[in-house]
Amino acid sequence: MADTFSLSLAQVWAAVDYIDEHRDDLMEVHRRIEERNARGHSSEIREKLETGHFRHKAWMNRRQAEADEHDGAGHFAGY
Incomplete structure (x- = not known):
């Protein structure tokens, strides 16, 4: 848990204490x-x-239609 949420060991123990209380x-x-x-x-x-x-x-659908008009390939412009 400490690594996943970038918590110190003291913070983890504080959470455990809070939950217990x-x-x-x-x-x-x-x-x-x-x-x-x-x-x-x-x-x-x-x-x-x-x-x-x-x-x-x-x-x-509107975005796709606009992309079709611009590049003819059915891709969103800029992708």
């Missing part, structure tokens, strides 16, 4: 996160995600 609170937060994940996204969020997906796809 606050285990019940941390587990409650974790439980709520797991419950929320199990429920999935609300219909409002799903709609926003879908709208964003379609907008992104349309943008990518």
Whole structure:
């Protein structure tokens, strides 16, 4: 963990101590996160995600069409 996050050994031990001292609170937060994940996204969020997906796809199609006009090879300009 120390290498992955560029932490000193003292920082790792401080994190371990914090977790030990606050285990019940941390587990409650974790439980709520797991419950929320199990429920999935609300219909409002799903709609926003879908709208964003379609907008992104349309943008990518426009970019591809512009690239086709510029180089004729179907590559984005500059790539």
